[in-house]
Amino acid sequence: xxxxxxxxxxxxxxxxxxxxxxxxxxxxxxxxxxxxxxxxxxxxxxxxxxxxxxxxxxxxxxxxxxxxxxxxxxxxxxxxxxxxxxxxxxxxxxxxxxxxxxxxxxxxxxxxxxxxxxxxxxxxxxxxxxxxxxxxxxxxxxxxxxxxxxxxxxxxxxxxxxxxxxxxxxxxxxxxxxxxxxxxxxxxxxxxxxxxxxxxxxxxxxxxxxxxxxxxxxxxxxxxxxxxxxxxxxxxxxxxxxxxxxxxxxxxxxxxxxxxxxxxxxxxxxxxxxxxxxxxxxxxxxxxxxxxxxxxxxxxxxxxxxxxxxxxxxxxxxxxxxxxxxxxxxxxxxxxxxxxxxxxxxxxxxxxxxxxxxxxxxxxxxxxxxxxxxxxxxxxxxxxxxxxxxxxxxxxxxxxxxxxxxxxxxxxxxxxxxxxxxxxxxxxxxxxxxxxxxxxxxxxxxxxxxxxxxxxxxxxxxxxxxxxxxxxxxxxxxxxxxxxxxxxxxxxxxxxxxxxxxxxxxxxxxxxxxxxxxxxxxxxxxxxxxxxxxxxxxxxxxxxxxxxxxxxxxxxxxxxxxxxx
Numbered sequence: 001x002x003x004x005x006x007x008x009x010x011x012x013x014x015x016x017x018x019x020x021x022x023x024x025x026x027x028x029x030x031x032x033x034x035x036x037x038x039x040x041x042x043x044x045x046x047x048x049x050x051x052x053x054x055x056x057x058x059x060x061x062x063x064x065x066x067x068x069x070x071x072x073x074x075x076x077x078x079x080x081x082x083x084x085x086x087x088x089x090x091x092x093x094x095x096x097x098x099x100x101x102x103x104x105x106x107x108x109x110x111x112x113x114x115x116x117x118x119x120x121x122x123x124x125x126x127x128x129x130x131x132x133x134x135x136x137x138x139x140x141x142x143x144x145x146x147x148x149x150x151x152x153x154x155x156x157x158x159x160x161x162x163x164x165x166x167x168x169x170x171x172x173x174x175x176x177x178x179x180x181x182x183x184x185x186x187x188x189x190x191x192x193x194x195x196x197x198x199x200x201x202x203x204x205x206x207x208x209x210x211x212x213x214x215x216x217x218x219x220x221x222x223x224x225x226x227x228x229x230x231x232x233x234x235x236x237x238x239x240x241x242x243x244x245x246x247x248x249x250x251x252x253x254x255x256x257x258x259x260x261x262x263x264x265x266x267x268x269x270x271x272x273x274x275x276x277x278x279x280x281x282x283x284x285x286x287x288x289x290x291x292x293x294x295x296x297x298x299x300x301x302x303x304x305x306x307x308x309x310x311x312x313x314x315x316x317x318x319x320x321x322x323x324x325x326x327x328x329x330x331x332x333x334x335x336x337x338x339x340x341x342x343x344x345x346x347x348x349x350x351x352x353x354x355x356x357x358x359x360x361x362x363x364x365x366x367x368x369x370x371x372x373x374x375x376x377x378x379x380x381x382x383x384x385x386x387x388x389x390x391x392x393x394x395x396x397x398x399x400x401x402x403x404x405x406x407x408x409x410x411x412x413x414x415x416x417x418x419x420x421x422x423x424x425x426x427x428x429x430x431x432x433x434x435x436x437x438x439x440x441x442x443x444x445x446x447x448x449x450x451x452x453x454x455x456x457x458x459x460x461x462x463x464x465x466x467x468x469x470x471x472x473x474x475x476x477x478x479x480x481x482x483x484x485x486x487x488x489x490x491x492x493x494x495x496x497x498x499x500x501x502x503x504x505x506x507x508x509x510x511x512x513x514x515x516x517x518x519x520x521x522x523x524x525x526x527x528x529x530x531x532x533x534x535x536x537x538x539x540x541x542x543x544x545x546x547x548x549x550x551x552x553x554x555x556x557x558x559x560x561x562x563x564x565x
Contacts, residue, residue: 001170001171002168002169002170003168003169003170003171004031004035004134004165004166004167004168005031005134005137005160005164005165005166005167005168005169006031006032006034006035006165006166007035007171008134008137008138008141008169008171009032009035009098009137009141009160009165010032010035010036010039010042011171011173012137012138012141012142012173013042013069013141014039014041014042015173016067016141016145018042018067018069019042019043019066019434020042020043020044020045020057020060020069020430020433020434021036021042021043021044021045021069021070021071022044022045022047022052022053022054022056022057022060022068022069022070022071022430023044023045023046023047023050023053023070023071023072024046024047024048024049024050024053024071024072024073024077025073026072026073026074026075026077026100026113027073027074027100027113027162028073028074028075028077028100028101028102028113028161028162029071029072029073029074029077029098029099029100029160029162029165031162031165031166032071032098032100032160032165033071044071045429045433045458045462046458046461047426047429047455047458048454048455048457048458049080049452049454049455050070050072050076050077050078050080050081050084051080051081051083051084051422051426051452052084052425052426052429052452052454052455052458053070053071053072053081053084053426054070054081054083054084054085054087054088054095054097055084055087055420055422055423055426055427055430055452056068056070056426056427056429056430056433056455056458057069057070057084057095057097057430058084058087058088058093058095058423058427058430059390059413059426059427059428059429059430059431059434060430060431060433060434061088061093061094061095061430062091062093062410062413062427062430062431063388063410063411063413063430063431063434063435064410064434065218065410066094066434067094067095067096067145067148067149068088068093068094068095068096068430069095069096069097069098070084070095070096070097070098071097071098071099072097072098072099072100073099073100073113074099074100074101074102074113074114074115074117074162075112075113075114075115076113076115077099077100077113078099078100078115078117078120078121079115079120081097081099082120082121082124083418083420083422084420085097085121085124085125085155085157086124086418086420087415087417087418087420087423088154088155089124089125089126089154089155089418090124090415090416090417090418091212091239091415091416091417091418092152092153092154092212092213092216093153093154093155093216094148094149094153094154094155095148095154095155095156096141096144096145096148096155096156096158097155097156097157097158098157098158098160099117099157099158099159099160100159100160100162101114101117101130101159101160101161101162102114102161102162103161103162103163104132104161104163104164105163107161117130117157117159118130118157118159121157124155125154125155125156125157126147126148126152126153126154126155126156127144127147127154127156127157128156128157128158128159129143129144129156129157129158129159130159130161131158131159131160131161131164132161132164133164134164134167134168134169135169137160137164137169138171138172138173138174139174139177140158141158141173142173142174142177143177143179144156144158146177146179147179147182150184151182151184151303151304152184152213152303152304152307153216184303185303185305185319185320186303186320186321186324187320187321187324187325187328188301188318188319188320188324188325188328188329189318189319189320190328190332192316192317192318193318193325193328193329193332194332195316196274196299196316196318196329197329197332197333197336197338199272199297199299199315199316200230200232200272200274200299200340201338201339201340201341202272202341203270203271203272203297203340203341203344204271204341204344204347204348205266205269205270205271205272205344205348205351206230206232206233206270206271206272206273206274206340206345206348207232207233207234207235207266207267207270207272207273207274208223208226208227208232208233208234208235208244208274208276209234209235209237209255209267209273209274209275209276209278210223210234210235210236210237210240210243210244210275210276210277210278211236211237211239211240211243211275211276211277211278211279211284212237212239212240212277212278212416213240213276213277213278213301213302213303213322214236214240214243214244214276214277214322214409215239215240215242215243215277215409215410216277217277217303217321217322217323218323218409219243219276219277219322219323219326220242220243220244220408220409222322222323222326222327222330223243223244223276223322223326224244224245224248225330226326226329226330226333227244227250228248228250229330229333230333230339230340231250231340231345232250232274232340232345233250233252233266233348233349233352234250234251234252235251235252235253235254235255235259235263235266235267236251236254236255237254237255237256237278237284237416238254238256238283238401238414238416239414239416239417240277240278241254241401241406241412242406242407242408242409242410242411242412243277243409245407245408246405246406246407247385247405247407252266252352252356253361253402254401254402255267255284255559256283256284256285256286256553256559257283257284257286257552257553258398258401258402258549258550258551258552258553259551259553260356260360260361260402260551261355261356261358261360261551261562261564262352262355262356262358262360264551264553264559264560264562265352265355265559265560266352266355267285267559268291268294268558268559268560269294269351269560270296271295271296271297272296272297272299273296273297273298273299274299274301275298275299275300275301275302275314276301276302276322276326277301277302277303277322278302279302279307279310279311280310280311280312281311281417282311285311285312285559286553286556286557286558286559286561287556287557287558288311288312289558290557290558290559290560290561291312291558291559292312293558297315297316298312298313298314298315298316299314299315299316299318300314300316300317300318301318301320301322301325301326302318302319302322303319303320303321303322304319305317305319358564360550360551360562360564361373361402361403361550363547367519367544368518368519369519369542369543369544370516370517370518370519370522370541370542370543370544371519371543371544371547372395372396372399372471372473372541372543372544372547373399373402373403373547374519374522375469375471375522375526375541375543376399376400376402376403376404376443376469377403378522378523378526379404379441379443379469379526380403380404380405381523382523382526382527382530383439383441383530385404385405385406385407386408386411386438386439387411387438387439387440387441388410388411388413388428388431388432388435388438388439388440388441389404389406389411389412389413389440389441389442389443390413390414390423390424390425390427390428390431390440390441390442390443391413391414391423391424391442391443391444392415392421392422392423392424392425392442392443392444392445392448392449392451393414393415393419393420393421393423393448393478394421394445394447394448394476394477394478394479395445395471395473395477395478395481395547395548395549396443396444396445396448396471396477397414397443398478398549399443399471399549400412400414400443401414402549413427413428413431421447421448421451422448422449422451422452423448423452424442424443424444424448424449425442425444425449425452425453425455425456425459425466425468426452426455426458427442428440428441428442428464428466429455429458429459429462429464429466432464432465432466433462433464439467439530440464440465440466440467441466441467441468441469442466442467442468442469443469443471444468444469444470444471445470445471445472445473445476445477446470446472446473446474446496446499446502447475447476447477447496449468449470449502450500453505456505456506456509456511456536456538457509459509459511459536460509460510460511460536463534464536465532465533465534465535465536465537466536467526467529467530467536467537467539468506468536468537468538468539469526469539469541470502470538470539470540470541471541471543472499472502472540472541472542472543473543473544473545473547474495474496474497474499474545475491475494475495475496475545476494476495476496478549479494480494480495481548481549481552484548485552485554485563486554502515502538502540503515503538503540505538506536506538511535511536511537511538512529512532512535512536512537512538513537513538513540514528514529514537514538514539514540515540515542516539516540516541516542517542522541525539526539550563550564550565551563551564
């Protein structure tokens, strides 16, 4: 029996076990929407902007081990989605984005709502497809899910002309797919793993540096076992938070531009560095020249060979899935019974504790004005450290990363690589739909939240009880901080002096709004908000306008050149 291309797409999604599609209809995808309407296996979530659709699919994917799926129309639908696609690409998030296109005969004719989707998205996708024959549709979608979810994950775009959704073909969805040009390596080289063990056992000042690859690769358990077995210090990148329990004494905190003093100093002065699922980006190691002022041996485990020695030359490269590589490494360690030099390690920990003693995250707890750090600390306490926390981008993001102690993977959801304002609320929607019984908090600022604030309407429609924590300092906070430090206090266009009344705005969407102005009201407000299990609560915290994020490594400086106060 022959079916239309639109039916093929929907049946493919059903075969892949897709639970939610986040999208917004338009002319080029109406046949697809018609088929979604006729069935009930795949649920559609109507967002209010295509950027929100991609971020919601992204949040869904980050908080699960599944591929997020979005559906948008041609032209402006696609171009609105590009920011979300680029966000997912920078953070290696598995998405399949289905886009509508004008009919095949109209492509290249400047037709109504035509855009070159393949050309526009090529720099910010793992791969993209333009389907020109309905017979290729099922196989193309199978390839899209395979490419998105294997190797180093990433977004894949499938561009489908409108006429292809009406053409008919036999439905045949393959159980598996092989691609001659795409065969990601998963197992690490045993000789390289053996060499890595030798390096670690000979270290006087070893250090473990792990990133988002540990989260995406499902390797948190193996990382934790390795670090505890060997007694090593461990740090996470912004994207890697939750990969190792933040409440464990061996955890030194996040490293990098706004990392802790102890994490950055240990990173800079170690003699053997084990990098796992991380890429030595500019926000992590600062100036590479400064990083290499200290001699060290670097072992780098990553699924993506192009990430190895890209910014920093490494000594022992190991290409493979981080979970499988760490599992093999642990097996070799357990069978050999070798361990690091205990006396040298004791001396190293003594030095680390001296650095930790600087208490680099201290702030004025007696202030009569709400300190943003205090709000995050109370959020952590009220939720028992078990919430899924999404964030937008700016000072509030860094404070959330510093003060919410993530002990579990996939609970910290933020835009790390692209730094996308507007990410937090729609991402929280995806998280809440994936985990309907969980506590979900969106930590944001008055500038970021306005980027996708229309998604409060989506939250109302689908009854999503997200708790919005708005750290409102009436500035684009991180912009203001840089202007204070590096631009002579010239606050060019960073002051937000035309802000809405967020309480009334939330209430206008049918949600609960709260304004909190005093430190003593912070904890009661949070407790009341989370007690309202069925309501979205928008908490507008009036915070100290002058507060800055410390420590801070200025751009172009090295890890040990931190500003601490």
